[in-house]
Amino acid sequence: MNYVLPLAELIEQFRKLPGVGAKSAQRLAFQLLSWSKEDIKKFAEALLKASTDINYCPACFNFSSGQDLCGICSNPKRQKKTICIVAGIKDLSALERTLEFKGLYHVLHGLISPMDGISPENLKIKELVQRLSTQEEQVEEIILALSPSTEGEATTLYLTRLLKPLVGKVTRLAFGLSVGADIEQTDELTLARALEGRRDC
Amino acid sequence: MTQDLRLHKIVLGNFRNYTEYEIDFHKQYIFIIGPNASGKSNLLEAIEYISVGGEVNRESEKQILAKNASEDFFSIKANYELMGRQFQLEAYIGQRQKNIKVNGIKYRSINAIEESMKAVIFKSRESLEMIRGNPLSRRNWLNMTLNLINKSYEEALKRYERLIEQRNNLFKNSLEKGNSLAGIESELNIWEIEISKYGNFIQKTRKAFFNSINEDFQLFYNQISDLAQEKTNLTYLPNPELEEDILNPDLFYEKLKDRRKIDFYRGQTSVGPHRDDFLISIDNQEARHFSSQGQQRTSALSLKLIQLKQWEEKLEFSPILLLDDVSAELDLARQKALFNSLPLRSQVFITTTHLNNLPIVPNNSYQIINLK
Ligand SMILES: [Zn+2]
Numbered sequence: 001m002n003y004v005l006p007l008a009e010l011i012e013q014f015r016k017l018p019g020v021g022a023k024s025a026q027r028l029a030f031q032l033l034s035w036s037k038e039d040i041k042k043f044a045e046a047l048l049k050a051s052t053d054i055n056y057c058p059a060c061f062n063f064s065s066g067q068d069l070c071g072i073c074s075n076p077k078r079q080k081k082t083i084c085i086v087a088g089i090k091d092l093s094a095l096e097r098t099l100e101f102k103g104l105y106h107v108l109h110g111l112i113s114p115m116d117g118i119s120p121e122n123l124k125i126k127e128l129v130q131r132l133s134t135q136e137e138q139v140e141e142i143i144l145a146l147s148p149s150t151e152g153e154a155t156t157l158y159l160t161r162l163l164k165p166l167v168g169k170v171t172r173l174a175f176g177l178s179v180g181a182d183i184e185q186t187d188e189l190t191l192a193r194a195l196e197g198r199r200d201c
Numbered sequence: 202m203t204q205d206l207r208l209h210k211i212v213l214g215n216f217r218n219y220t221e222y223e224i225d226f227h228k229q230y231i232f233i234i235g236p237n238a239s240g241k242s243n244l245l246e247a248i249e250y251i252s253v254g255g256e257v258n259r260e261s262e263k264q265i266l267a268k269n270a271s272e273d274f275f276s277i278k279a280n281y282e283l284m285g286r287q288f289q290l291e292a293y294i295g296q297r298q299k300n301i302k303v304n305g306i307k308y309r310s311i312n313a314i315e316e317s318m319k320a321v322i323f324k325s326r327e328s329l330e331m332i333r334g335n336p337l338s339r340r341n342w343l344n345m346t347l348n349l350i351n352k353s354y355e356e357a358l359k360r361y362e363r364l365i366e367q368r369n370n371l372f373k374n375s376l377e378k379g380n381s382l383a384g385i386e387s388e389l390n391i392w393e394i395e396i397s398k399y400g401n402f403i404q405k406t407r408k409a410f411f412n413s414i415n416e417d418f419q420l421f422y423n424q425i426s427d428l429a430q431e432k433t434n435l436t437y438l439p440n441p442e443l444e445e446d447i448l449n450p451d452l453f454y455e456k457l458k459d460r461r462k463i464d465f466y467r468g469q470t471s472v473g474p475h476r477d478d479f480l481i482s483i484d485n486q487e488a489r490h491f492s493s494q495g496q497q498r499t500s501a502l503s504l505k506l507i508q509l510k511q512w513e514e515k516l517e518f519s520p521i522l523l524l525d526d527v528s529a530e531l532d533l534a535r536q537k538a539l540f541n542s543l544p545l546r547s548q549v550f551i552t553t554t555h556l557n558n559l560p561i562v563p564n565n566s567y568q569i570i571n572l573k
Pocket residue numbers: 057058059060061062069070071072073074
């Protein structure tokens with residue numbers, strides 16, 4: 001169907017989103033056009049603000065606003081002796097939902113996978129090593145919370161070898177999970193147990 | 202008495218020569234009779250397609266689709282009964298999408314279905330290929346047989362294959378970027394440790410398996426051939442070949458390390474269980490090169506009977522048996538012997554060109570389907 005140009009362009013933008021086909025894009029565009037000018041303005045501003053103001057935390061690479069440390073790194077109640085390493089921010093959120101973990105995180109932004117063109121240099125590993133030597137409070141334990149997939153296991157092994165000489169204790173989650181399991185899709189209770197029963201690498 | 206596994210009905214759409222076809226099966230023995238090119242094998246292939254144990258792969262899928270000039274999908278629906286429960290399977294296979302459901306629940310593949318039909322297939326020509334052909338066809342038989350009886354093996358094999366992909370890709374990427382082998386060493390170590398861990402598990406499982414089936418192979422072989430004096434042997438040939446008969450992950454790791462230079466430039470992994478083979482010998486002669494066609498056929502059938510026996514023990518029910526035109530390839534004595542070796546409770550589908558080639562089965566236990 002032919003729409004007036006601005007509408008066609010709007011539909012096109014929605015189609016860029018994952019899981020949004022032609023029909024859904026059309027539905028979303030029409031929905032948006034039924035809003036008040038005021039609401040549309042708020043929506044557009046939120047989009048812009050998110051893209052300019054959200055950055056990665058310079059310490060752990062979680063989302064943060066501006067150039068500041070993220071909410072977790074800047075929280076004085078979090079104990080800084082333990083760092084939990086996750087593949088992505090979604091995994092961090094899943095662990096936060098358990099309310100079990102009181103330490104800090106480090107987000108790798110991926111797992112080692114040559115098939116996908118990801119090598120250790122593409123992950124925030126250098127930054128982690130840097131962080132261990134510069135952080136004021138000495139890190140005593142590193143918890144590797146990576147999924148038990150082929151790539152998760154390989155990355156766990158890689159980091160274990162790298163970190164063991166640097167940190168007193170390197171542990172990994174105790175997974176009673178099935179092998180294909182993603183951390184972000186695991187329920188809170190199972191994750192809390194995996195955290196509690198973590199074992200030495 | 203509860204029946205084990207019975208296929209009751211199949212409905213085909215755009216499958217090979219069947220534009221629309223529906224047929225009920227209501228007996229244990231189904232004889233499908235018709236001249237060549239009447240679609241006998243295609244009907245068996247459809248059953249094969251919806252069963253675990255089928256050898257219909259993505260290549261044949263493409264072929265089936267390519268033959269359908271007007272339509273870009275094919276469909277198979279089936280009703281079957283497994284240990285007293287009824288299942289309705291629907292499979293729509295298109296160029297771009299696959300839709301498989303059992304009792305309304307969606308599955309990724311036939312293999313992912315928990316209560317799937319299991320079938321053991323006897324195809325004379327392809328069975329011969331297993332004896333004469335390259336190691337791949339023998340490994341396929343080995344993996345199919347083991348995957349069903351050992352879930353840890355299946356998982357290890359999947360992981361192993363992916364790890365090999367990762368190692369090969371690491372080489373390819375580094376070569377493209379102009380990195381040296383030394384530059385990727387610490388990462389390479391990781392993939393190789395993982396490869397040797399899972400590879401070792403695969404090889405240990407295979408070794409134990411061959412130890413356990415040698416006697417059965419001899420037994421089945423003697424049952425089918427009447428030359429009971431022939432001495433058979435199955436020998437597992439793990440790769441890398443080991444001086445001592447020890448499967449050890451550290452030794453395997455060392456071998457991988459030794460091959461780095463060669464593998465780096467080829468972007469391939471030249472050692473490991475993905476290159477395993479096994480040797481069938483009859484009276485100390487390698488069957489692949491020195492045996493008669495009759496001996497090779499008997500060997501192939503014996504391997505299939507081993508698969509069947511192993512599966513039956515694990516499954517606690519008898520898989521469906523698909524015998525495709527075996528009468529054309531086996532003499533009467535061998536046919537009879539084969540038939541006598543089959544489990545009593547299996548539902549058996551047999552294609553043949555002539556009615557008088559049929560084995561004798563109890564009255565009222567069989568159904569004849571005539572194709573023209
Ligand atoms: Zn942070």
